[in-house]
Amino acid sequence: MARHSDLYRLIEPVPDLRSESGEGPVIVHALEGFSDAGQAIQGVAEHLRESLDSQLIVEFDVDEFVDYRSRRPQLRYSFDHFAGYSEPTIQIHAVKDSNGTSFLLLSGLEPDLKWDGFTESVIDLANSFGARMSVGLGAMPLGVPHTRPTQASAHASNVDLIRGFTAWPGEFSVPGNVTSLLELRMAEHGIPSAGFTVHVPQYLSQTAYPAAVLNLVGNIAQISDLELPTGELETAAEEFTAQVTAQITDSPEIRTAVELMEKQYDDFMETRHGSDSLNPGGKPLPSGDEIGAEFEKFLAQQTGDGSPDAG
Structure with a gap:
């Protein structure tokens, strides 16, 4: 069993x-707190746990990993007393897909502390369960319109894992995060690892964006051969798009901006065949500093508990 068992507890049986x-299970890691634009990561974890048969099997000691002062959990106040506490969690669930195939779901807050201890614990657990692959999830705000198909960038330890998906080309640096570190460390320990970063319209990155959740769930299913339900997500995405489009219609300024974004996106898609750029508008790829700046800007807009503002 894992060498860092003091950092978590197994829940029997x-x-x-x-x-x-x-064949061993796939492990999906969906950690919130870094690049969760559109609350997509949280949405995926909740959808998989609630729509499928799931069982909590590992609970990490959040006191060892979370800096409460940087991401303060919410306390609920009711008239004259404090009535509840939203206790943060980091957990692994055993989940069965629609065909009864088991996979692992690591979800909860991204650790602030002890990244090495955490990643080693997850890898040891993955090995003990015979994990055959890991899939990590991210969500990044970009200048893409909500009226066009949602896209995601794929990355993997072996390019053969993501044949048929689209990767973001070039070399650059992004702020460190546990999800990407897990993808790197999994591969170093012999577990094939892949990940998807879904593109969320910048102007919708601070609210729940069902289309991003749908995209990630579909990518998980495709790369891992899991049967995952998407019906409710498809309906939610269609309804959300219709609502946003109706609101934009009432604002000439916003409508003009979205129409310009649509034109840039469509022009790019027409010339995309044979191109290695994923940047809508066909502009040069952003530099590492520019990508880092976008991440920092997005993170600065987060609430104190590390979750996007639902306003």
């Missing part, structure tokens, strides 16, 4: 997660 053929 732990089910056998291997398939009938002896």
Whole structure:
């Protein structure tokens, strides 16, 4: 079993997660707090836990990982007393897809502290459960219109894992985060690792964006051969798009800006074939500093608990 068991507890009984053929489970890591534009990461974790058969099997000691003063949990006040506390969690659930195939779901807050201890614990647990692949999730705000298909950038330890997906080309640096570190460390320990960063319209990055959740769930299913439900997500995405479009219609300024963004996006898509740029408008890829600046700007807009403002 894992060497860092002091950082978490196993919740018995732990089910056998291997398939009938002896194949181990995929581990999906959906940690909130870094690049969760459109609350997409939180939305994926909630959707998978609530729409499928799930069982809590590992609970991490959040006191070891979370800086409460940088991301203060919410306390609920009712008239004359404090009535509740939104206790942060970092957990692993054993989940069964629609066909009964088991996979692991790591969800909760991204650790602020002890990144090495945390990643080693997750990798040791993944090995103990015989994980055959890891899939990480991210969501980045970009200048893309909500009226066009939602896209995501794929990345992996082995390019063969993401054949048929689209990768962001070039070399640059982004702020460190546990999700990307896990993807790197998994590969170093012999576990094939991949990840998807969904593109969320900048002007909608501070509210729940169902289309981003739908995109990530679809990508997880495709790369891992899992059968995951998407019906409710498709309906929510369609309704949300219709609501936003109706609101934009009442604002000439915003409508003009979105129409310009649509034109840039469409022009780019027409010339995309054979191109390695994913930047709508066909502009040169941003530098590492520019990408880092966009991340920092986005993170600065987060609330004190690390979650996007639902306003």
